[in-house]
Amino acid sequence: MESKQYILSPREAYIAEQQWRIVKRSIDARQRELRVHLTILTDEKGNPIPKDAPIPLYEPPVFQDVHNATRSAIIIGAGPAGLFAALTLLEHGIKPIIYERGKEVSERKRDIALLNRNEGLNPESNYCFGEGGAGTFSDGKLFSRSKKRGNMQRVMELFHYFGAPDTVLYEAHAHIGSDKLPGIIKSMRECILAHGGEIHFNLRIDDLRFNDFIQSKTPIILAIGHSAHDTYRMLAKEGVTLETKGFAMGVRAEHPQALINRLMYHTTNVEYVGNASYSLVTQVDGRGVYSFCMCPGGHIVPAGSEAGSCVVNGMSASHRNSPYANSGMVVQINPEDIPGSDPLRGLEYQEALERLAFEHGGPEAQAPAQRLQDFVEERESKSLPSCSYLPGIVPSRLDQWLPAHICKRLQQGFRDFDRKYPGFLTNDAVILGVESRSSSAVRIPRDPESLQSISMPNLYPCGEGAGYAGGITSSALDGINAALKIAEQ
Ligand SMILES: Cc1cc2nc3c(=O)[nH]c(=O)nc-3n(C[C@H](O)[C@H](O)[C@H](O)COP(=O)(O)OP(=O)(O)OC[C@H]3O[C@@H](n4cnc5c(N)ncnc54)[C@H](O)[C@@H]3O)c2cc1C
Incomplete structure (x- = not known):
């Protein structure tokens, strides 16, 4: 089968998707006007193949009966x-x-x-x-x-x-x-x-x-x-x-989704493309600072597995339609940043920070939180914005208790991201601690x-x-x- 590439408006792409068999789709937000790159499957004459045409999509798996397998x-x-x-x-x-x-x-x-x-x-x-x-x-x-x-x-x-x-x-x-x-x-x-x-x-x-x-x-x-x-x-x-391996730790940031749509897609009308996501990365003092597992239209969730610790992460439903956009914002941590030679010292470091976050959270396992600009400018948040985190959040000075090598890099990272997307660094956003399980600390x-x-x-x-x-x-x-x-x- 052949295919043909098109660059379409979101609405045109949406209509094409309802009719034809698509091979590739990506959103291009580099210009002020959103564009969708669509590759449509065609026959030898260049006619698009209808979405419901009976064509094999792929070789289906063949699973064997192993009730009496010898292995x-x-x-x-x-x-x-x-x-x-x-x-x-x-x-x-x-x-x-x-x-x-x-x-x-x-x-x-x-x-x-x-x-x-x-x-x-x-x-x-x-x-x-x-x-x-x-x-x-x-x-x-x-x-x-x-x-x-x-x-x-x-x-x-x-x-x-x-x-x-x-x-x-x-x-x-x-x-x-x-x-x-x-x-x-x-x-x-x-x-x-x-x-x-x-x-x-x-x-x-x-x-x-x-x-x-x-x-x-x-x-x-x-x-x-x-x-x-x-x-x-x-x-x-x-x-x-x-053996210890490098990993990453930080916080989870949540913005109003409408703001992220404006910053990334230059519009709040995302009817045909869905809520916008982002992927941000910068270097601060020799370490990567980056967004991780961004969840458009999602929720922040309590992702710990041990009592007495506070770990956050994110999820979304298939329609990604909550009014919130959340993402991990983490700093690269190298094995040499943690003293000692125990191969499990990265785990202990993660656990210590998770316990600290729990201590700074609320009495009913609410997560410690600070408005984003307050965090970067090192002030107390007198109030917090609404947040998707169901167990609740309480104001806390994350700028005071996060380890300095994480805190300072995150603060600079948020300034860098704001230079790229002016408006990203705002007190309408909130950060929650801690995003500690973004990657394995052990190999x-x-x-x-x-x-x-x-x-x-x-x-x-x-x-x-x-x-x-x-x-x-x-x-x-x-x-x-x-x-x-x-x-x-
Ligand atoms: C809230 C959340 C959101 C995420 N979102 C995404 C996403 O959108 N996209 C993405 O790519 N990744 C995401 N991740 C990360 C992703 O889920 C993991 O990278 C992936 O699941 C790792 O797969 P795995 O099979 O190696 O380990 P896991 O998925 O962690 O599975 C390991 C399993 O082993 C079991 N287990 C552990 N120890 C034992 C034992 N001693 N005995 C028996 N069973 C044991 C555990 O119960 C678990 O079910 C997310 C993670 C979380 C927590």
Whole structure:
């Protein structure tokens, strides 16, 4: 099939999208007038192919029945890395046996509702832990820069196969949304079970008898994500080699979405393109300061997994239609910034800052917050603007208690962003502390060829928790790669 490229107004592009089969779509906001770049599939004569024409979109996956398979692999963690590993094993006739510390996704929803109402944190079932992992109640952004790691399009196709909208196949910055993700995750589970795989919920792996596993020769895919600090400590005790890696910490900023639409799209009319997002980066004193996991039309959420700590992150529904735009604003932290030689010192540093944020928050787990301009100009916020964070926020001097190397860089970073987008630095925006889990502070080194841990044969650390991926798509790809290595053996 052929394709043709068009540059259209948002309305023209919207109409074309309803009629024709789209191959690529991206928004161009560089000029004052918004433009949409659309690539439409055509036949040999250049006629556009109708949206509902019966053409194969992609090769559908073929999952084998593994009820009586002779080979199996254990997977610890049912996040994107673990689930995509399981699906890949099924394609190769290997039985996946998944252990997940959290609950299945519908039960997990209830724990999250309690958390949002300040009715308690379940340390095993929250925004980080449970079926689908950290990506389930998220914005579900699928954009990834890690194109060299494997077949990203295949990840999109699998998401689509399990129920994601067509846009994941062609949108430059596709996202799914927290209202759709749980259904997709459930379909993946049903497929794994129907083909003979196993999933055990409420089962946290606390102790790995590595010698037993090595003798049994059953491969283990370790896909624990980066919030399972207790599991990292267990791995260290068991003699698995771990190393500190660079990570990032900061705050979550929230602006009125209408303001972000004006700054990014030069208009508040976003009827045909949806709310605007942004991606900002600068360098301050030799360290990157950047926006992270921006959620247009979203909500800020309590994303901690331990009592007595305050961790924030963001999510959006598929329509991205709340009046708020939030994003992590983080500062790069290098291993040498944290004194000592313990490979887990990055985790301790994260935890210390999360406890500090909790102490500066409210008595009912409200997050500490400061208006943005007040933070940069180092003054108290006498009042706070309305905010999407359901557990609530209380005024706090983040400029006084955030570590200086983070605070000063963030302040300069916000000034830099305001130079690029005048109006970004405003007291209509608010920042919440702390955004501490943007990336893993630990790596589980692995052999680049076999993808096995350098200290434990048969152990395949993968996904975000292994320190080789960040985000839903790259973690899913990493899970696929681990499973392919096992299939190759
Ligand atoms: C609120 C929020 C929003 C996000 N939004 C986005 C986004 O829009 N786009 C994006 O690309 N990324 C987003 N992320 C990050 C993304 O979710 C992660 O990068 C991704 O989920 C990592 O996948 P993973 O499979 O490696 O680990 P995880 O998703 O963290 O999954 C690990 C799983 O392992 C389980 N586990 C841990 N320890 C054990 C144990 N000892 N025994 C058994 N099970 C265990 C956990 O319960 C968890 O379910 C977001 C994260 C959060 C928290």
